[in-house]
Amino acid sequence: xxxxxxxxxxxxxxxxxxxxxxTLGLVGPEYLPYPAEVxxxxxxxxxxxxxWRRLRLTMTSWAIGLAMATLAAVVLGTAVGTVPFLxxxxxxxxxxxxxxxxxxxxxxxxxxFGLQMRAALFIIVYAAFWQVFVQVIxxxxxxxxxxxxxxxxxxxxxxxxxxxxxxxTALPYLMTGLRLAAAVALILAVxxxxxxxxxxxxxxxxxxRSAGDAVGVYGLVVVTGLLGLLVxxxxxxxxxxxxxxxxxxxxxxxx
Amino acid sequence: MxxxxxxxxxxxxxxxAFALGLPVLIVVLWGLWSARxxxxxxxxxxxxxxxxxxxxxxxxxxxxxxxxxxxxxxxxLASIVLGVAAGVVIGRLxxxxxxxxxxxxxxxxxxxPVLIPVVMLLLGITGTTKVVIxxxxxxxxILLNTIDGVRSTDSVMTETADSFRIPRWQRLWSVVLPAAxxxxxxxxxxxxxxxxxxxxxxEMFASSSGLGYRIAxxxxxxxxxxxxxxxxxxxxxxxxxxVVFGLVERRVLRWYHGMREATHA
Numbered sequence: 001x002x003x004x005x006x007x008x009x010x011x012x013x014x015x016x017x018x019x020x021x022x023t024l025g026l027v028g029p030e031y032l033p034y035p036a037e038v039x040x041x042x043x044x045x046x047x048x049x050x051x052w053r054r055l056r057l058t059m060t061s062w063a064i065g066l067a068m069a070t071l072a073a074v075v076l077g078t079a080v081g082t083v084p085f086l087x088x089x090x091x092x093x094x095x096x097x098x099x100x101x102x103x104x105x106x107x108x109x110x111x112x113f114g115l116q117m118r119a120a121l122f123i124i125v126y127a128a129f130w131q132v133f134v135q136v137i138x139x140x141x142x143x144x145x146x147x148x149x150x151x152x153x154x155x156x157x158x159x160x161x162x163x164x165x166x167x168x169t170a171l172p173y174l175m176t177g178l179r180l181a182a183a184v185a186l187i188l189a190v191x192x193x194x195x196x197x198x199x200x201x202x203x204x205x206x207x208x209r210s211a212g213d214a215v216g217v218y219g220l221v222v223v224t225g226l227l228g229l230l231v232x233x234x235x236x237x238x239x240x241x242x243x244x245x246x247x248x249x250x251x252x253x254x255x
Numbered sequence: 256m257x258x259x260x261x262x263x264x265x266x267x268x269x270x271x272a273f274a275l276g277l278p279v280l281i282v283v284l285w286g287l288w289s290a291r292x293x294x295x296x297x298x299x300x301x302x303x304x305x306x307x308x309x310x311x312x313x314x315x316x317x318x319x320x321x322x323x324x325x326x327x328x329x330x331x332l333a334s335i336v337l338g339v340a341a342g343v344v345i346g347r348l349x350x351x352x353x354x355x356x357x358x359x360x361x362x363x364x365x366x367x368p369v370l371i372p373v374v375m376l377l378l379g380i381t382g383t384t385k386v387v388i389x390x391x392x393x394x395x396x397i398l399l400n401t402i403d404g405v406r407s408t409d410s411v412m413t414e415t416a417d418s419f420r421i422p423r424w425q426r427l428w429s430v431v432l433p434a435a436x437x438x439x440x441x442x443x444x445x446x447x448x449x450x451x452x453x454x455x456x457x458e459m460f461a462s463s464s465g466l467g468y469r470i471a472x473x474x475x476x477x478x479x480x481x482x483x484x485x486x487x488x489x490x491x492x493x494x495x496x497x498v499v500f501g502l503v504e505r506r507v508l509r510w511y512h513g514m515r516e517a518t519h520a
Binding site for chain 1 (some may be wrong): 274354357362363367368372451455471474496
């Protein structure tokens with residue numbers, strides 16, 4: 001209760017400081033508009049169908065990109081994680097490709113796909129893929145040796161081993177990877193729209209900026225922040241539900 | 256084990272084959288594919304290497320690469336100093352932490368590149384703008400991880416420090432910061448990739464020099480091999496950063512890894 005009150009006070013305090021800065025003339029209101037203006041703009045946008053359409057476009061490329069990246073990462077990660085030969089053979093390639101900043105590929109994506117959503121998807125998939133892939137490899141490698149030997153001596157088939165041995169071990173890792181990938185995919189979805197110019201919230205920010213519409217810029221920044229919070233909360237919830245049986249969640253609940 | 260029976264020379268050769276096999280295979284396939292393909296956006300590895308030499312080795316290195324890298328280094332350094340300092344203060348004061356928590360969570364949730372237009376509105380377009388842009392995105396993971404790390408300092412250690420009346424500064428230096436350092440390093444690792452992204456994008460947006468600007472320029476003018484060479488250079492920078500970070504982390508957290516090995520053994 002006290003935490004909620006204090007946290008709310010913190011947010012209010014921030015808005016108050018934000019209001020004071022242009023009032024005292026520290027920064028001109030054309031560069032930092034009053035919070036009341038931004039909230040009024042937000043209230044108006046929320047009733048505008050065009051705003052929701054842009055939001056839907058951004059979230060569509062986010063969802064498709066995340067799904068493609070997750071699928072590819074789970075399949076490849078499981079294969080690479082379970083076969084020692086593949087793991088050794090791909091190690092250097094992965095270590096080189098993983099740190100390549102995904103935004104460096106934007107010009108390449110534009111050349112290959114044009115100023116389209118597909119160019120944005122390419123960037124999103126690249127960035128989100130590594131988050132899941134690395135976690136899946138860790139997860140698959142983390143299988144308890146006793147459990148593995150037990151499964152072997154009971155003669156579990158390959159499919160049974162995947163279902164009862166690999167999946168439960170790797171699931172917590174996969175969920176961590178998914179949560180990280182969801183956040184990264186959102187960042188890249190918005191960034192791609194800003195740089196490539198495929199329609200969505202990111203492009204609106206860029207258009208507001210070049211039109212000198214400061215209120216719009218700040219309003220959209222608030223929207224993307226809220227989206228980020230929402231995505232994060234959603235994946236934390238999914239993580240908790242799907243790992244309710246797992247030690248890390250169980251011991252937290254017990255506290 | 257069969258590996259133990261092999262001679263050291265064969266072992267080294269096998270390791271080298273594993274390390275280089277796939278990269279070499281990829282480059283060869285890339286070369287064959289680009290030689291057969293009619294797609295002019297696909298250029299071969301030799302052309303890229305040649306463009307790399309022409310484009311980046313020479314004056315362009317001092318004009319475009321060094322300024323970008325120094326902004327990156329400056330931005331990261333400022334993020335670490337500010338993030339750790341603020342994180343220690345906020346982590347130690349419970350009331351302050353509860354006051355700021357939702358606000359900080361919100362700032363971390365904002366996709367960092369959308370802060371570029373905001374910083375540009377507030378500061379205009381200057382050299383410092385780009386450093387501020389990097390800090391505005393890279394500081395949050397460091398700050399929040401430091402807060403968590405400071406908060407979860409082992410209570411036995413703080414109580415021991417209390418009963419020995421260790422002075423405040425010494426306690427900060429020899430109890431709080433080491434205890435928080437694994438989390439701080441996690442934050443720095445996340446901040447590094449954010450900083451690199453922001454370096455590139457801020458230059459694509461608001462610049463007439465720098466790596467990001469160059470790559471965007473090559474793309475707009477269909478200088479495909481040069482563009483690939485820029486991507487290659489950014490990749491090399493990313494890898495170099497990861498390697499440097501790995502070395503620093505191993506040095507800073509040597510006691511931590513040692514302790515974990517000891518408890519696992």
